[in-house]
Amino acid sequence: MRLNNIKPGAGSRRARRRVGRGASSGQGKTCGRGVKGQRARKGGYHKVGFEGGQMPLQRRLPKVGFRSAMKATRAEVRLHELAGIDAAVIDLAALKKAGIVNAFADQAKVVLSGELNKPVTLKGIAATKGARAAITAAGGKFED
Numbered sequence: 687m688r689l690n691n692i693k694p695g696a697g698s699r700r701a702r703r704r705v706g707r708g709a710s711s712g713q714g715k716t717c718g719r720g721v722k723g724q725r726a727r728k729g730g731y732h733k734v735g736f737e738g739g740q741m742p743l744q745r746r747l748p749k750v751g752f753r754s755a756m757k758a759t760r761a762e763v764r765l766h767e768l769a770g771i772d773a774a775v776i777d778l779a780a781l782k783k784a785g786i787v788n789a790f791a792d793q794a795k796v797v798l799s800g801e802l803n804k805p806v807t808l809k810g811i812a813a814t815k816g817a818r819a820a821i822t823a824a825g826g827k828f829e830d
Contacts, residue, residue: 769804775808778811796811
């Protein structure tokens, strides 16, 4: 076998449509392009979404969604994640060191999710009403 003998498998490649070869071919005269107009011309086409000057669909529809720039600097900490931290006082630096919050976080807030069995001391970290009650019930406290 030589490189110049290699051919694709039988039936794997379709022959291209030869247009403009008479009426009986089914693609004669106008070659399947219809009659006149921009799409019938040789180089005449337009960009995707162009509707002939009419306001395109992607501009008629309203914008959807919102991405907050603040999201990157805020972190949410679950209650059961606090139990895994071995620090006398848990602050933002301790949470970052434990890998619980993102390195870019400026603020963190504890939410009531899971259980906390050991007393913890939180410094400079906010907590929801339910999380605050659970932390104090476990013998923990808050420092400002």
